[in-house]
Amino acid sequence: MRRFTPKVVTANALLEGDVIYLTADDRWSRRLEEAEVIEDEAIGQLRLLDAQRQVDRVVGAYLADVTASADGPQPVHFREDFRRKGPSNYAHGKQEGAANV
Amino acid sequence: MYKYTEFDTAFLAERNAQFRAQVERRIDGSLTEDEFKPLRLMNGLYLQLHAYMLRVAIPYGTLNSAQMRQLALLAVKWDKGYGHFTTRQNIQYNWPLLRDVPDMLDALAEVGLHAIQTSGNTIRNVTADHFAGAAADELADPRPVAELIRQWSTDHPEFQFLPRKFKIAVTGSPNDRAVTRAHDIGLRMVERDGETGYEVIVGGGLGRTPMIGQVIREFLPRGDLLPYLEAIVSVYNLLGRRDNKYKARIKITVHENGIETIRDLVETRFETLKTAFNGADQALLAQIEPQFAAPDFVAKDTAPYDRAYATDPVFRAWADTNLTAHRQADHAIVSISLKAHGATPGDATADQMRLMADLAAKYAYDELRISHEQNVILPHVARADLPAVHAALKTAGLATANIGLISDIIACPGMDYCALATARSIPIAQEIATHFDALKLEHDIGPLKIKISGCINACGHHHVGHIGILGLDRAGVENYQITLGGDGTEDAVIGERAGPGFAAEDLLPAIERLVRAYLELREGRDETFLDAYRRLGVAPFKAALYPEARDRHAA
Numbered sequence: 001m002r003r004f005t006p007k008v009v010t011a012n013a014l015l016e017g018d019v020i021y022l023t024a025d026d027r028w029s030r031r032l033e034e035a036e037v038i039e040d041e042a043i044g045q046l047r048l049l050d051a052q053r054q055v056d057r058v059v060g061a062y063l064a065d066v067t068a069s070a071d072g073p074q075p076v077h078f079r080e081d082f083r084r085k086g087p088s089n090y091a092h093g094k095q096e097g098a099a100n101v
Numbered sequence: 102m103y104k105y106t107e108f109d110t111a112f113l114a115e116r117n118a119q120f121r122a123q124v125e126r127r128i129d130g131s132l133t134e135d136e137f138k139p140l141r142l143m144n145g146l147y148l149q150l151h152a153y154m155l156r157v158a159i160p161y162g163t164l165n166s167a168q169m170r171q172l173a174l175l176a177v178k179w180d181k182g183y184g185h186f187t188t189r190q191n192i193q194y195n196w197p198l199l200r201d202v203p204d205m206l207d208a209l210a211e212v213g214l215h216a217i218q219t220s221g222n223t224i225r226n227v228t229a230d231h232f233a234g235a236a237a238d239e240l241a242d243p244r245p246v247a248e249l250i251r252q253w254s255t256d257h258p259e260f261q262f263l264p265r266k267f268k269i270a271v272t273g274s275p276n277d278r279a280v281t282r283a284h285d286i287g288l289r290m291v292e293r294d295g296e297t298g299y300e301v302i303v304g305g306g307l308g309r310t311p312m313i314g315q316v317i318r319e320f321l322p323r324g325d326l327l328p329y330l331e332a333i334v335s336v337y338n339l340l341g342r343r344d345n346k347y348k349a350r351i352k353i354t355v356h357e358n359g360i361e362t363i364r365d366l367v368e369t370r371f372e373t374l375k376t377a378f379n380g381a382d383q384a385l386l387a388q389i390e391p392q393f394a395a396p397d398f399v400a401k402d403t404a405p406y407d408r409a410y411a412t413d414p415v416f417r418a419w420a421d422t423n424l425t426a427h428r429q430a431d432h433a434i435v436s437i438s439l440k441a442h443g444a445t446p447g448d449a450t451a452d453q454m455r456l457m458a459d460l461a462a463k464y465a466y467d468e469l470r471i472s473h474e475q476n477v478i479l480p481h482v483a484r485a486d487l488p489a490v491h492a493a494l495k496t497a498g499l500a501t502a503n504i505g506l507i508s509d510i511i512a513c514p515g516m517d518y519c520a521l522a523t524a525r526s527i528p529i530a531q532e533i534a535t536h537f538d539a540l541k542l543e544h545d546i547g548p549l550k551i552k553i554s555g556c557i558n559a560c561g562h563h564h565v566g567h568i569g570i571l572g573l574d575r576a577g578v579e580n581y582q583i584t585l586g587g588d589g590t591e592d593a594v595i596g597e598r599a600g601p602g603f604a605a606e607d608l609l610p611a612i613e614r615l616v617r618a619y620l621e622l623r624e625g626r627d628e629t630f631l632d633a634y635r636r637l638g639v640a641p642f643k644a645a646l647y648p649e650a651r652d653r654h655a656a
């Protein structure tokens with residue numbers, strides 16, 4: 001059997017469109033480090049449903065692959081890396097600093 | 102310029118009020134995203150990777166200074182101080198908050214701008230030659246008819262749910278600067294026996310199945326335009342494939358049914374519609390036309406221009422690349438480059454927008470244009486005023502002398518913003534521009550169009566770039582495929598894929614090898630990259646791109 005790739009639940013915030021992650025204590029964080037890392041497929045599906053139910057807060061929730069590391073979950077795909085960081089041509093979005101955290 | 106009638110103003114106000122209510126219902130949770138999405142798309146609001154994006158139409162690319170100032174105001178008040186001009190003569194704001202969008206739309210309405218039908222399966226913003234009304238080679242100004250098409254297509258009840266998006270471009274010049282052959286419908290004004298009319302091209306498009314449009318009618322008399330367009334769109338509306346999004350554009354409909362079948366269906370439908378239109382469209386056009394009358398050009402002695410050209414090499418370099426012949430010999434068309442080396446193609450800050458608005462008001466009869474090549478145009482400037490215009494542009498980083506050169510790159514937003522992207526495009530454009538600027542080769546290389554898309558949708562027109570670059574995801578790594586020999590003009594050609602793609606770090610050296618091969622191979626400075634490619638074919642350029650393959654064969 002193939003090993004399950006760890007996942008996080010991610011989406012865009014309804015009001016700002018910003019990339020957000022579901023935490024273990026049911027908050028939405030703007031930082032991937034704070035995301036709940038899901039190690040089990042069934043739990044992943046349940047957490048995704050929890051997220052998708054919040055139609056007045058989030059848009060387009062899905063499960064994204066991550067790898068665990070000492071600094072918290074790291075994106076597997078470069079798209080998720082860009083979503084985590086923001087655009088590369090300006091220090092906008094998440095790169096604007098603490099204000100957005 | 103077209104001035105809104107009371108009807109237009111009331112229509113827009115009502116539409117904006119509707120959308121405001123829809124946004125409120127989305128925010129309070131009474132609309133789900135599935136319900137809201139088609140409504141927001143109808144009003145130009147996308148959700149991209151990091152934020153919402155509002156796409157505002159600049160109909161046929163024409164703005165006055167008040168409108169440009171308002172675009173600047175939106176950038177400051179509701180975005181991050183800049184806007185992105187696109188290949189479809191739109192401006193995109195990358196960071197609006199959902200709650201603010203209705204206010205943005207109201208602010209746009211104050212100056213007669215909107216975001217209606219900049220998305221969705223509708224007839225999109227009608228684009229036109231950015232030199233319309235100014236170019237020396239022009240037969241007639243295409244903008245009155247573009248405005249007529251806008252009025253006909255906006256909220257057209259039959260065409261709000263087409264099988265897929267529908268894009269129309271118009272040009273009044275034999276030199277096609279509007280890429281008409283890559284549009285769902287392209288219109289080229291032509292003359293026959295002293296009568297003006299249109300060559301009607303149908304079924305062009307880029308995206309995953311790029312196709313050059315085919316001529317459906319060689320000569321359509323002017324007065325028949327709207328019923329004929331309506332006939333095409335209604336035939337497509339019935340015949341177009343709704344079962345498969347990738348086969349839904351009219352290019353596929355034409356391809357699958359054949360141009361003859363489509364032509365017959367359109368002509369039959371046209372016969373009915375022609376009588377139904379009953380000349381009302383022509384009466385409307387007659388009201389629109391005077392609003393596009395050429396300004397009263399003020400004759401001015403060109404001496405200040407001649408002096409600056411003779412004595413100031415920086416001005417001369419700029420004049421050589423960024424000016425185009427105007428139909429008045431003592432005037433010129435100024436292309437303002439939004440491609441400073443290393444900048445994001447098509448981006449302008451609010452300060453830059455305001456400066457361009459000021460220059461338009463002072464020197465250009467209050468007119469600005471946005472080109473599909475993501476630059477801004479001052480369409481009518483007296484040559485005498487060019488030194489002052491150039492000096493002012495310099496103060497705002499807007500005097501880059503690179504129009505049509507290797508750093509005048511079209512790049513789509515790519516994975517820095519776009520949710521559909523498979524790779525980034527902006528950093529690639531930035532790297533190429535900076536690199537060739539550092540080599541000081543740009544002017545020696547001469548006219549060369551590089552166009553970059555961040556995915557197969559081809560928003561960056563890569564298929565019609567002399568050098569096209571397509572960003573892909575190859576097993577989780579950004580990879581760039583090169584196409585060669587594309588051309589978006591009246592001789593439109595889809596570029597040919599050169600071979601395997603390149604990793605991001607190998608791309609720039611590959612482009613440099615390609616360009617150096619051209620410099621070696623060309624017969625002289627007059628032979629452009631595209632000319633050389635057409636003379637020699639793909640082989641020597643492939644050899645430059647893939648030296649390993651050549652060495653293997655030689656071994």
Ligand code: HEM
Pocket residue numbers: 147149154186187188189193265268283305306307308309350512513514519520521558559560561562
């Ligand atoms: C949110 C960002 C965008 C999205 C989601 C988007 C989506 C798409 C899609 C799905 C297609 C393919 C359509 C088809 O083949 O049926 C397409 C084509 C195209 N888009 Fe975009 N696009 C975006 C931004 C842009 C921008 C910034 C420009 C202008 C720079 C642009 C101009 C075009 C053009 C010229 C084409 C190809 C012509 C054609 O329609 O065949 N798009 N876009």
Ligand code: SF4
Pocket residue numbers: 513514515516519520521522523554555556557558559560561
């Ligand atoms: S080409 Fe692809 S990546 Fe670029 S803007 Fe269009 S959809 Fe986005």
